[in-house]
Amino acid sequence: MIEFNLNNKIVKYSGDPSKRLLDILREHFLLTGVKEGCGEGECGACSVLINGRLTNSCITAVGSLEGSCVITVEGFKDTKQYQLLEDTFAKAGAVQCGFCTPGMIMAAQSLLVANPTPTEEDIREAISGNICRCTGYNMIIDAIKMAAEQGEGLW
Known part of the structure; x- marks a missing residue:
């Protein structure tokens, strides 16, 4: 057991x-x-x-x-952090087919807990283990940047 x-x-x-x-x-x-x-x-x-x-x-x-x-x-979905990430992913157009989205959200959460003010390079590194088949990386990076900026004090 x-x-x-x-x-x-x-x-x-x-x-x-x-x-x-x-x-x-x-x-x-x-x-x-x-x-x-x-x-x-x-x-x-x-x-x-x-x-x-x-x-x-x-x-x-x-x-x-x-x-x-x-x-x-x-x-994680009932948290303010998730709600902010969901909102910024939608606003940035970072959700295309949606297959990678849960994994990207978890990677973003992991990053922002460890580093609430990441650089673009930090974000790229944090999502480097996640593949987006729709090649929406720039929009995903923008979404995580927006979440970091709007979520000051949340992480």
């Missing part, structure tokens, strides 16, 4: 500990904000925060989570 904190609730999983966190989140806990893009930890579509650290859930075994705190985009 693996017990961990998922989106601020203690949960238990009694299945195969080698199963990917991505699969457990989608199939067992019905959290579909995490997406499978590559299955190799390269695209960032499956990004979650584990103990505050941005992590690819497609290469994380659920057995490694005992006692950990996992936050998905669903667990």
Whole structure:
């Protein structure tokens, strides 16, 4: 039995500990904000925060989570930070097909918690593990810049 904190609730999983966190989140806990893009930890579509650290859930075994705190985009959506990021992504036109958006939002959150006043270079580095198939990077960078400027004191 693996017990961990998922989106601020203690949960238990009694299945195969080698199963990917991505699969457990989608199939067992019905959290579909995490997406499978590559299955190799390269695209960032499956990004979650584990103990505050941005992590690819497609290469994380659920057995490694005992006692950990996992936050998905669903667990973050009721916060003022998420609402600001959602708003700035929309205003900047950073949401195109939407497939990469949850992972980009999680990467932005991770960055802004660590560095609430990032430079453009900091933002580019923070989202470098996330692939946008629609090539909307400039708009995504603009959205994160706007969130940093408008969210002073929020992070």
